[in-house]
Amino acid sequence: MTTPKALVAGNWKMNGLKSAATEIMRLNDLVKEGGARCDILICPAFTLISTLCDINSEYVAIGAQDCHMNMNGAHTGDISAEMIKDLGCGHIIVGHSERRADHGEMNETVNAKASAAQSVGLKAIICVGETIEERKAGRALNVVTSQVKASIPSGAVVENTIIAYEPVWAIGSGLTPTATDVEEVHNAVRDVLLERFSDHGTQINILYGGSVKASNALELMSVNNVNGALVGGASLKADDFYGIISAYNEIG
Numbered sequence: 001m002t003t004p005k006a007l008v009a010g011n012w013k014m015n016g017l018k019s020a021a022t023e024i025m026r027l028n029d030l031v032k033e034g035g036a037r038c039d040i041l042i043c044p045a046f047t048l049i050s051t052l053c054d055i056n057s058e059y060v061a062i063g064a065q066d067c068h069m070n071m072n073g074a075h076t077g078d079i080s081a082e083m084i085k086d087l088g089c090g091h092i093i094v095g096h097s098e099r100r101a102d103h104g105e106m107n108e109t110v111n112a113k114a115s116a117a118q119s120v121g122l123k124a125i126i127c128v129g130e131t132i133e134e135r136k137a138g139r140a141l142n143v144v145t146s147q148v149k150a151s152i153p154s155g156a157v158v159e160n161t162i163i164a165y166e167p168v169w170a171i172g173s174g175l176t177p178t179a180t181d182v183e184e185v186h187n188a189v190r191d192v193l194l195e196r197f198s199d200h201g202t203q204i205n206i207l208y209g210g211s212v213k214a215s216n217a218l219e220l221m222s223v224n225n226v227n228g229a230l231v232g233g234a235s236l237k238a239d240d241f242y243g244i245i246s247a248y249n250e251i252g
């Protein structure tokens with residue numbers, strides 16, 4: 001079975017002003033010089049999407065961190081998938097654990113948001129992951145596979161679906177699961193995808209996220225069924241982020 005081309009995605013979260021555009025230009029130059037054997041995506045705050053899309057980077061695609069489940073209407077302060085597409089994005093992250101925690105988003109909401117993204121031709125990066133309590137209770141696999149099953153929309157196809165496994169306790173903490181633990185979860189997610197999409201399920205990227213940095217990227221990205229990374233803190237500076245991207249130059 002062939003594996004999908006890896007995707008290394010940066011989630012800038014609530015960081016970055018207009019001046020951060022220079023990081024995209026620098027990243028573009030680093031990739032131009034050093035190469036990249038993976039696709040590259042940056043998902044900035046809504047306020048920066050237009051500015052970063054206008055750079056028209058040859059190597060760095062721009063996406064969003066969230067969308068509303070409806071296309072338009074009376075939803076003050078919200079942004080629709082169609083609006084995001086209109087700016088030139090190809091991806092939307094949905095169901096990040098910070099949205100699940102800060103905004104009470106449940107699998108049903110995440111499913112509806114992913115469906116909205118996919119319905120306008122965008123790829124949904126669906127985030128899942130267990131808390132430390134769930135892991136300690138031996139429930140990590142059960143929690144993650146349930147989230148994957150419930151969050152993928154009924155109309156999803158392999159071309160518009162990406163899963164990001166982000167253990168909540170590894171986000172921004174400097175802690176990471178062992179390679180064995182990552183493999184166990186990614187294999188279980190793959191099994192769900194094979195069940196759902198039959199053999200085509202091999203073509204869906206399963207990203208790992210949670211304290212990925214240049215120093216651990218090679219180990220984590222070499223794990224079976226890890227097809228890229230979703231990176232927070234270490235994606236804010238182009239040089240740090242390129243350190244993760246370049247792990248793929250060694251993996252091949």
Ligand code: 13P
Pocket residue numbers: 011096166170171172173174209210211212230231232233234
């Ligand atoms: P960190 O890389 O800062 O741990 O964040 C991971 C994350 O939440 C990406 O979506």
